[in-house]
Amino acid sequence: MPNTKRRRLFVRGAAATLAATLGATALAACGSSDEDSAESGPVSLTYWTWTPGMDKVVDLWNKGEGKKDQITVTVKKQASGDTLVTKILTAHKAGKAPDLVQAEYQALPTLVSNDALADIGKNVGDAKSKFADGVWQQTTLGTDAVYAVPQDIGPMMFYYRADLFEKYGLTVPTTWEQFAATARALKEKAPDTDLTTFSANDSGLFAGLAQQAGAKWWTTSGDKWNVGINDAATKKVADFWGGLVKEGAIDNQPMYTPAWNKALNTGKQIAWVSAVWAPGTLTTAAPDTKGKWAMAPLPQWSADENVTGSWGGSSTAVTTDSEHKDAAARFAAWLNTDGDALNALAKESGIYPASTSAQLSGAFTTPPDYFSNQADFYTTAAKIAKTTAPSAWGPNVNVAYTTFKDAFGAAAKDKSDFSAALDKMQADTVADMKKQGFEVSE
Amino acid sequence: MSSLAVQKASSATGTQGTARRRPPLRGRIALVPTIALLLGAVYCLLPVAWVVIASTKSGSELFSTFTFLPGSGFTDNVHDLNAYRDGIYWRWMANSGLYAVLGALLSTAVSAFSGYALATYRFRGRESLFNVLLAGVLMPPIILAIPQYLLMAKADLTDSYWAVLLPQILSPYGVYLARIYAAAAVPSDVVEAGRMDGASEWRIFTRVALPMMVPGMVTVFLFQFVAIWNNFLLPYIMLSDDEKFPITLGLFTLLEQGANTPALYTLVITGAFLAVIPLVALFLVIQRFWSLDLLSGAVKS
Numbered sequence: 238m239p240n241t242k243r244r245r246l247f248v249r250g251a252a253a254t255l256a257a258t259l260g261a262t263a264l265a266a267c268g269s270s271d272e273d274s275a276e277s278g279p280v281s282l283t284y285w286t287w288t289p290g291m292d293k294v295v296d297l298w299n300k301g302e303g304k305k306d307q308i309t310v311t312v313k314k315q316a317s318g319d320t321l322v323t324k325i326l327t328a329h330k331a332g333k334a335p336d337l338v339q340a341e342y343q344a345l346p347t348l349v350s351n352d353a354l355a356d357i358g359k360n361v362g363d364a365k366s367k368f369a370d371g372v373w374q375q376t377t378l379g380t381d382a383v384y385a386v387p388q389d390i391g392p393m394m395f396y397y398r399a400d401l402f403e404k405y406g407l408t409v410p411t412t413w414e415q416f417a418a419t420a421r422a423l424k425e426k427a428p429d430t431d432l433t434t435f436s437a438n439d440s441g442l443f444a445g446l447a448q449q450a451g452a453k454w455w456t457t458s459g460d461k462w463n464v465g466i467n468d469a470a471t472k473k474v475a476d477f478w479g480g481l482v483k484e485g486a487i488d489n490q491p492m493y494t495p496a497w498n499k500a501l502n503t504g505k506q507i508a509w510v511s512a513v514w515a516p517g518t519l520t521t522a523a524p525d526t527k528g529k530w531a532m533a534p535l536p537q538w539s540a541d542e543n544v545t546g547s548w549g550g551s552s553t554a555v556t557t558d559s560e561h562k563d564a565a566a567r568f569a570a571w572l573n574t575d576g577d578a579l580n581a582l583a584k585e586s587g588i589y590p591a592s593t594s595a596q597l598s599g600a601f602t603t604p605p606d607y608f609s610n611q612a613d614f615y616t617t618a619a620k621i622a623k624t625t626a627p628s629a630w631g632p633n634v635n636v637a638y639t640t641f642k643d644a645f646g647a648a649a650k651d652k653s654d655f656s657a658a659l660d661k662m663q664a665d666t667v668a669d670m671k672k673q674g675f676e677v678s679e
Numbered sequence: 680m681s682s683l684a685v686q687k688a689s690s691a692t693g694t695q696g697t698a699r700r701r702p703p704l705r706g707r708i709a710l711v712p713t714i715a716l717l718l719g720a721v722y723c724l725l726p727v728a729w730v731v732i733a734s735t736k737s738g739s740e741l742f743s744t745f746t747f748l749p750g751s752g753f754t755d756n757v758h759d760l761n762a763y764r765d766g767i768y769w770r771w772m773a774n775s776g777l778y779a780v781l782g783a784l785l786s787t788a789v790s791a792f793s794g795y796a797l798a799t800y801r802f803r804g805r806e807s808l809f810n811v812l813l814a815g816v817l818m819p820p821i822i823l824a825i826p827q828y829l830l831m832a833k834a835d836l837t838d839s840y841w842a843v844l845l846p847q848i849l850s851p852y853g854v855y856l857a858r859i860y861a862a863a864a865v866p867s868d869v870v871e872a873g874r875m876d877g878a879s880e881w882r883i884f885t886r887v888a889l890p891m892m893v894p895g896m897v898t899v900f901l902f903q904f905v906a907i908w909n910n911f912l913l914p915y916i917m918l919s920d921d922e923k924f925p926i927t928l929g930l931f932t933l934l935e936q937g938a939n940t941p942a943l944y945t946l947v948i949t950g951a952f953l954a955v956i957p958l959v960a961l962f963l964v965i966q967r968f969w970s971l972d973l974l975s976g977a978v979k980s
Contacts, residue, residue: 316935331832
């Protein structure tokens with residue numbers, strides 16, 4: 238394809254150094270917000286979010302900070318997930334996207350490459366200093382621009398049934414090698430019991446595990462994208478889990494099913510690789526085992542490492558359709574950095590804040606109800622959150638995720654080769670990017 | 680539910696000719712068809728039974744007790760559903776009712792007008808118009824949702840009740856059915872007789888033809904009602920304000936609350952169960968209109 242249309246954004250995003258010289262022209266493409274900085278008079282903003290209780294948090298703004306400046310925000314509650322990204326892009330096509338949207342980190346490149354998100358770098362003040370570098374970097378996509386303010390994060394952790402580990406004489410694994418040994422040891426002692434399962438129905442889990450291993454699925458060099466979904470780090474992760482499934486050391490049934498809930502609730506599965514939000518899930522999935530679980534850092538690939546991946550998390554972004562980008566950006570910054578706002582978010586919505594100062598204050602001084610036995614739950618969580626590896630999202634994460642579900646779902650079911658599934662994920666993702674008109678280096 | 684309507688409708692139109700068959704042999708049941716029908720019934724009713732039983736289970740019983748063992752939490756579930764965001768569930772239910780009743784009525788009216796016109800009048804382009812409509816029947820409404828959104832956005836009507844109502848008023852299938860039905864049920868002799876007596880075309884339609892078309896129009900109404908009640912994608916694309924959501928969309932937001940919030944399974948299941956009740960009630964009430972057509976023949980031969 239000699240005449241491939243280049244997508245403006247990512248070419249710009251790639252060439253951060255080039256942008257120093259060419260930046261002015263490139264950045265102008267993305268609705269600069271200079272012109273409306275001196276606005277006055279009442280401003281009314283709409284905000285699409287799926288966070289429960291967000292209306293109550295926004296009330297704090299409408300009655301306090303926002304009232305002074307006559308900026309009123311209206312929450313329009315949405316369902317989360319990839320479908321919301323499609324909805325935002327459809328609305329954007331008609332020029333009718335709301336002023337503010339909630340977006341998962343991995344959705345940001347898709348939104349930005351469709352020119353749906355505004356650069357709010359000038360309006361968010363010193364917000365950068367409130368977040369860990371690895372988190373902030375996800376909202377800049379490695380450019381000089383800022384496309385969103387981080388809201389919540391999902392650092393990954395290892396959850397296990399403390400009582401059953403003791404009963405079976407198992408120790409908490411600190412490396413993946415020990416993890417495999419633990420799984421095998423458990424199989425010997427209790428053949429009906431599994432340490433955990435490999436589930437392909439939430440791609441975020443695998444992406445997080447690959448991220449921990451140092452994978453960089455999407456990177457850019459010059460004008461081109463490199464897709465490294467089947468890079469060495471991810472292969473290592475895929476082969477590790479594929480091997481465990483094949484030898485029968487762990488289960489291969491998907492999670493979030495009634496059967497999975499039952500397995501957790503009855504002690505048929507005694508551990509879960511998950512993220513900081515797991516207490517909420519466990520509360521509904523395994524209500525009878527409350528107080529019997531404990532949390533530990535994720536096992537590492539080598540004993541001297543200390544990194545984790547992230548699974549989930551979202552940010553607040555301002556759309557290019559907004560007529561009041563300044564006001565919207567100020568609200569986004571307030572929502573995710575102001576102490577009162579973050580306290581309310583934790584209380585009303587149960588989110589785990591991206592802001593580092595909020596991770597140890599307010600609601601996070603006591604452990605979650607389900608983990609009342611582990612007093613230092615949130616202190617440990619905050620320490621783990623600091624070790625989050627940087628992530629590298631690209632413009633078609635949804636395609637990679639869908640292929641993952643299909644290919645790995647089938648591979649887990651048949652106990653077949655995981656690296657073949659990984660190669661398929663790579664091939665499909667690259668093919669889709671080329672089809673969309675991105676330049677991809679081979 | 681809608682398959683019921685088809686069976687009813689087809690038997691309604693087909694009975695006159697085949698009514699006088701030999702009486703079936705006594706004491707013998709056709710085994711294979713009976714088993715096939717029973718299997719079909721089980722296949723259709725099992726999920727319904729599941730919803731009914733699951734809605735009685737409390738959060739802790741839902742995944743831990745035997746699937747078809749009723750639980751003890753039904754009143755609590757309804758109570759929680761009532762309490763969820765100040766009873767927004769009932770608002771969704773009312774919205775669904777509004778979209779479905781008004782949308783189905785308007786759609787039935789449009790179908791009746793156009794079906795009658797296509798069946799009774801001869802005009803240039805009639806067949807090509809009808810063929811376009813037939814093509815419309817083959818077009819799944821889902822692929823039209825996004826173009827319709829872009830059109831509505833041009834008219835500044837997105838995120839309004841009209842955005843959901845307007846696209847559903849014209850139902851190609853409804854027009855198709857109305858034409859077929861009008862052609863079969865309204866004899867041209869009757870229309871001619873009306874003209875001879877000096878009645879206006881409007882009067883002939885409303886006083887003579889329409890009463891004959893009632894059973895067919897009931898079918899169209901039910902089809903549209905169920906289609907609108909169950910519609911998901913169109914309101915999903917059109918609406919952003921959850922005060923205007925229909926029940927399908929509302930339940931979806933309860934299910935997809937983001938990773939860090941557990942899905943409200945018990946609320947969704949109870950909500951789904953309660954949302955089926957109006958549909959069942961509607962079918963039970965309206966069913967009797969179908970049998971009317973056997974008695975309402977106009978031209979006695």
